[in-house]
Amino acid sequence: MARIAVVAGDGIGPEVVAEARKVIDAVLPGVEATEYDLGAARYHRTGEVLPDSVLAELAGHDAILLGAVGDPTVPPGVLERGLLLKLRFAFDQYVNLRPSRLWPGVTSPLATVKSGEVDLVVVREGTEGLYAGAGGALHRGTPAEIATEESLNTRHGVERVVRDAFARARRRERRKVTLVHKTNVLTHAGSLWARTFEAVAAEHPDVTTEYQHVDAAAMFLVTQPQRYDVVVTDNLFGDILTDIAAAVTGGIGLAASGSINPDGTYPSMFEPVHGSAPDIAGRGVADPVAAVLSAALLLDQLGHADAAARITAAVSAELAARGPDVALRTAEVGDRIAAQVAA
Amino acid sequence: MARIAVVAGDGIGPEVVAEARKVIDAVLPGVEATEYDLGAARYHRTGEVLPDSVLAELAGHDAILLGAVGDPTVPPGVLERGLLLKLRFAFDQYVNLRPSRLWPGVTSPLATVKSGEVDLVVVREGTEGLYAGAGGALHRGTPAEIATEESLNTRHGVERVVRDAFARARRRERRKVTLVHKTNVLTHAGSLWARTFEAVAAEHPDVTTEYQHVDAAAMFLVTQPQRYDVVVTDNLFGDILTDIAAAVTGGIGLAASGSINPDGTYPSMFEPVHGSAPDIAGRGVADPVAAVLSAALLLDQLGHADAAARITAAVSAELAARGPDVALRTAEVGDRIAAQVAA
Ligand SMILES: CC(C)[C@H](C(=O)O)[C@@H](O)C(=O)O
Numbered sequence A, B: 001m002a003r004i005a006v007v008a009g010d011g012i013g014p015e016v017v018a019e020a021r022k023v024i025d026a027v028l029p030g031v032e033a034t035e036y037d038l039g040a041a042r043y044h045r046t047g048e049v050l051p052d053s054v055l056a057e058l059a060g061h062d063a064i065l066l067g068a069v070g071d072p073t074v075p076p077g078v079l080e081r082g083l084l085l086k087l088r089f090a091f092d093q094y095v096n097l098r099p100s101r102l103w104p105g106v107t108s109p110l111a112t113v114k115s116g117e118v119d120l121v122v123v124r125e126g127t128e129g130l131y132a133g134a135g136g137a138l139h140r141g142t143p144a145e146i147a148t149e150e151s152l153n154t155r156h157g158v159e160r161v162v163r164d165a166f167a168r169a170r171r172r173e174r175r176k177v178t179l180v181h182k183t184n185v186l187t188h189a190g191s192l193w194a195r196t197f198e199a200v201a202a203e204h205p206d207v208t209t210e211y212q213h214v215d216a217a218a219m220f221l222v223t224q225p226q227r228y229d230v231v232v233t234d235n236l237f238g239d240i241l242t243d244i245a246a247a248v249t250g251g252i253g254l255a256a257s258g259s260i261n262p263d264g265t266y267p268s269m270f271e272p273v274h275g276s277a278p279d280i281a282g283r284g285v286a287d288p289v290a291a292v293l294s295a296a297l298l299l300d301q302l303g304h305a306d307a308a309a310r311i312t313a314a315v316s317a318e319l320a321a322r323g324p325d326v327a328l329r330t331a332e333v334g335d336r337i338a339a340q341v342a343a
């Protein structure tokens, strides 16, 4: 049976993770879960973000389920770079997977988009680009200060994520992949991405392809989100585009993600796209759906496609039954979904 | 009287620029315009993108009005880097100004947003960041290829554009500036932007400030565009955010922009956000409103605030009178606006 590590984290993290675990236990009894105390609270208590010993322990699990980390009291970058990105890079989680569906019963902020019409997945590169941490500063704090951030892109890194996107497209109905970049300005990285994309596309004549500049894609996600099936893009563009995709499909409260190491050398990590939302923490009102859907992605990755599908169906039913102005209770949502998947 | 250079460019460029000039002539007779033949057509004919002699001539004008350049037959980057970005950098156009308003009569794709509710301006940095062209590649075309793109940020460059944003906010009703960056990942550049922003904010106690990560801002532009007044951000983030802002306010067909050198050392350049749209070129159906509004920004920059306001009012009337499914004719739109501003 699968052994997963659970990082509940800060703010609403523990609340939504509790529901995700409830659902996992209901759909697939026997999954072994070990909790790890990481995040803002531990940082404040001990000064530690991610000790090497914990990293080593996490590596021994089949997957990681994460709630949310972060708090306004921690300086920007400390937990992001020290924990989230550290895990993505250390565990070579090069496929950052972010599906967006407009579920039945969920209203898009877009007037003309109807339930069921949007069903896309962004395959965001997770281990390169501007997230590499290759930057620096000189003359800090003086009028002569310069600060740099470098986007690093390798054929190795680009090709593997592009291949993953095509493989996913083949398993979907529309079989379409959109490459998003900014080839007209970022000519070096853009050329690498475009050439790699073309080479992989040539091996997949059954997959339709298109290219869009990131600014155009950001616009089309608002005016025509229906047009996308699989989108493959770099780390930073993927960060921005997935928040737009989440917004047009009902908000980040519903958006799940997986930081996946497809090779299985390291554990993959699954987490809601939303943050720790300190403003509503502790009140039992956070929507656990994103965490529950992240658990479905986790089980799917571990080979339990069936259990994953049952969770997804239960979430779909839950959302369809919800009124637009429901006053939701975190635990009740989890209870209903758990009951449904167990049935 | 003002002397402007006109680069009509490719595709629908000449069509929309003709209307913008019609309107300028009607509102402020006597503006001297000199046409420059630049863009895809010239590139194909002569291999030239922007000869030094032309750059020198352009420098002698008070402002530049540009239609659109670009064509699928030109490799990505050639005209963007060689012409548009070359001008922005050579003429130190560090304020890339992009207002977005939801005009009366224009329907937002967002169900809950009503005319008049969105009125924001993005002050996008125009001469630094990832647009610096600092990148390269090694082992091109081999499995060992790496490609880099570097974001260069200086205190000098950041401070001047942040100051411009605060100055603009002071002239607006809400007096609010939102800084958008990604300080939690791009820690070096993010820190420079955040510290500079705070320092300038301290000098402007009458201006409200906030900070948002770029992914959150992309989302909020979709769910709550009303919340923004002035947004200041870096070159690439500004590129993406302004297309979202355009999308939620009726599309890039209505979006104007100015690449401004506020010091007046060099001419500023004004152009629609839309591209050359080769698919509809030559048919007289392109909406000239973005070009006309760009002309208003141009006149405003040259000190003709009154003429600019008259154009803006005429555009507002034109849009309010338009039905949702109007079959518009480029020249007729221009005629109507010109008649209105002359009246
Ligand atoms: C918290 C931050 C480092 C992270 C990112 O930028 O990847 C988040 O925005 C996300 O999308 O998972």
Ligand SMILES: CC(C)[C@H](C(=O)O)[C@@H](O)C(=O)O
Pocket (backbone or CB within 6 Å): A184, A185, A215, B080, B081, B084, B085, B239, B273
């Ligand atoms: C054409 C391209 C270089 C340009 C940019 O990225 O700045 C365009 O997208 C814009 O927004 O003006």
